[in-house]
Amino acid sequence: PASAAVFFNNNDTLNFTGGFKAPAPNGKYEFQKVDNTYAAINGSSYGNFGIASNSTGAFLPFGTNSVLASNEILSVDFTNSATYLNKEFLKVTNGTDSFTFVITGLTSPPVQVPIPGATLGFVGLSGNFVSSTGSVLGTGALTSNFGSTSSTYSAFLEVTKVATVPEPSALVGLGLMVGTVLVIRRRQEVSA
Numbered sequence: 001p002a003s004a005a006v007f008f009n010n011n012d013t014l015n016f017t018g019g020f021k022a023p024a025p026n027g028k029y030e031f032q033k034v035d036n037t038y039a040a041i042n043g044s045s046y047g048n049f050g051i052a053s054n055s056t057g058a059f060l061p062f063g064t065n066s067v068l069a070s071n072e073i074l075s076v077d078f079t080n081s082a083t084y085l086n087k088e089f090l091k092v093t094n095g096t097d098s099f100t101f102v103i104t105g106l107t108s109p110p111v112q113v114p115i116p117g118a119t120l121g122f123v124g125l126s127g128n129f130v131s132s133t134g135s136v137l138g139t140g141a142l143t144s145n146f147g148s149t150s151s152t153y154s155a156f157l158e159v160t161k162v163a164t165v166p167e168p169s170a171l172v173g174l175g176l177m178v179g180t181v182l183v184i185r186r187r188q189e190v191s192a
Helices: 002-007 057-062 168-191
Strands: 012-021 028-031 046-051 068-074 088-093 098-115 118-131 136-142 152-161
Touching: 012 057, 012 068, 028 046, 046 088, 088 118, 098 136
Parallel strands: none
Antiparallel strands: 012 028, 012 046, 012 152, 046 068, 068 088, 088 098, 098 118, 118 136, 136 152
């Protein structure tokens, strides 16, 4: 699929920014929508985010400093795995290409640190990048963190490409080729 193009290089990073509020208890993140309201945590509510222009690797075609309705981020409670596990956390499209990031687990527990006038939220995620056709394109981890004094977040996902799995038809062809070579060698041995 065309969306495989976003994984042209290994170790791509995707930088994204937006707004959120992190109510008590720790670990709840409601992401800001275009209309400046916040998406509720109910398993299907998405806020919006922008992809920073300093994204690297093959994510570059998605680069933008705008907050676009087509780039969606799921509001979650990281203390409740039912709100994030195996969910589409990010949905990204630039009008031509698209992919989702599906959370498969946490790499670090959610932590909130109160500071004067703000609260910083930190959490680590692992997951799969999935094409619009449902193919797993790569694995990834959220290696930066939510939070700032202005209730915005800035984070990046680092991606490693998944090894290509041969098509079943290719495996059948390979098997036939190896079998043919063995038959020819066997006949040569018998005739010699």
